[in-house]
Amino acid sequence: MQVTVAVDCMGGDHGPHVTVPAALDFLRLHEDVNIVLVGLKDDIDVQLRKATSTLMARTAVQHASESVTMDEAPASALRGKKDSSMRVAINLVKDGTAHACVSAGNTGALMAISRFVLKMLPDIERPAICSMLPAVTGRTYMLDLGANVDCTAEHLLQFGVMGAMLVSAVENKERPSVGLLNIGEEDIKGSEVVKHAAELLRASGLNFYGNVEGDDIYKGTTDVVVCDGFVGNVALKASEGIARMLANHLREEFSRNLLTRVASVAALPVLNAFKRRFDPRNYNGATLLGLRGIVIKSHGSADRTSFRIAIGRAAEEARSGVLGKITDRMSVIQENAA
């Protein structure tokens, strides 16, 4: 199936000189994808000058006169910038021109505009941010990573369904396991909301593992880890923080003196293999789950490689049928509850 991805070329810290080359790189690697580049036409065209006619045949440019800035209030972006590249890209998903869209822009604005334009899937009350993380046994999908500060048990149940259906759709796992993030494995642990969410998840028909703890995210104990957006965001950023501190310190230690620099040359293949495995760029592209359309959020600081990976996630999810799976599963749960 040929899929079309709309790319917000203006979002993020870098804009068209990173987003357009990343899109062309992606087209080169994947013949079954078309891309609509959205943003200031002149700026995009400059970046397209060197593109081959083969690639241009699968590329369209959609002009958008405005851009949402990184620090703009979501409400102002939503109400004041009807012709922003972000909004136009989302509109392309809404009207069926594109099967998915990608933006490295302001997360709050992307969430607000997506929700306004696309609306929510039936029986899903809130969108959640879901991301793939590296784990000892492969990968873990975690949500919510920051869209919802306060969650009810029902929201957490919905996140569980969305995460499980995403893994089922993109990883071809029939019954992905779902863990509920808590501060102990015992059922008696945690807040009332979390305890109630465990009951709902247990009754949901999902492959519910039970409670998991922070370190289970990286052990890969379950395919999906569910939590509220406050906890998820803090856990993700704390993980990034310690990983960065350790990597920087290792780099410093290896460049301390002549002897350690020689050692670093010897260790280079090992360090490179290590870097390849855990390079955060390979995990770029968080999914805004729960909407009637596929919206992928790239890191604002994404470079060319990293943004290309996020486009890949959009194409993969567009093909996966994840939205239908979520809708089907939610309707079964609603029927059983009724």
Place this chain on the structure above:
Amino acid sequence: MQVTVAVDCMGGDHGPHVTVPAALDFLRLHEDVNIVLVGLKDDIDVQLRKATSTLMARTAVQHASESVTMDEAPASALRGKKDSSMRVAINLVKDGTAHACVSAGNTGALMAISRFVLKMLPDIERPAICSMLPAVTGRTYMLDLGANVDCTAEHLLQFGVMGAMLVSAVENKERPSVGLLNIGEEDIKGSEVVKHAAELLRASGLNFYGNVEGDDIYKGTTDVVVCDGFVGNVALKASEGIARMLANHLREEFSRNLLTRVASVAALPVLNAFKRRFDPRNYNGATLLGLRGIVIKSHGSADRTSFRIAIGRAAEEARSGVLGKITDRMSVIQENAA
């Protein structure tokens, strides 16, 4: 000042054959500390056979006939085991025989018994678990790490006061900075509880920095990071999880084949320096803050080195006058609020 530390020798995964040698190691290094070893007298005496008379002069043994198991319910340990080594060690703090106590036992039981025996400091409603973590710029003290699942804004304020007074007492910083863990730096972010806590902290007279995010813990943006116990526990365990995954992977990469094993020999001094800096054993010993006495919780799996470090924290805090500082600061805040 000569201080006395009561050591629960039976707690933790290993018991007297780790806790007693660790205590003797500590006595050897610190002449200004006495230790009371609490637990089954016969088991402790076996470990003391080789101790020199110099060390024995600063060592006492206090028999306790029971032990709290690692999976015992706190309420049962509290009500059913009046002569547990944990309880007897805490009693020694209560009656003034010891200035502090250390246990590697069951956290919930330690918390419940400490609270029952020692009571809370004036104006402090809940005890919090506080730990020192490595940061780029030195170290960060974080609380609560799991004692309190649901916190009010007032609890978070009290945690801020306790954390700041601890850093002020043990690190000799006059006005330690305090950050409130949130999912964005802006004041509008976060739950109502967190927003209200920010107002209270701002009015408290503490050196309040404002909101910090998960990665700020390891950047060392502030001396103290305040959060509820659910978020703190998850963030800490997620950090431990990713650090362990990265370390294990690095070890595997270096032992992959002959070439990488040769490289690892060359890289050994660097890897050892790295390990020394971030060895989690050096950060062992969490403080149960808010009680009328100093109680240090060691990791249950602590080895001899690690448990010795926890005894060191107990001695350091016993000497620091932290409890007086907390009481004084809370009474100023109460007066200003009245």
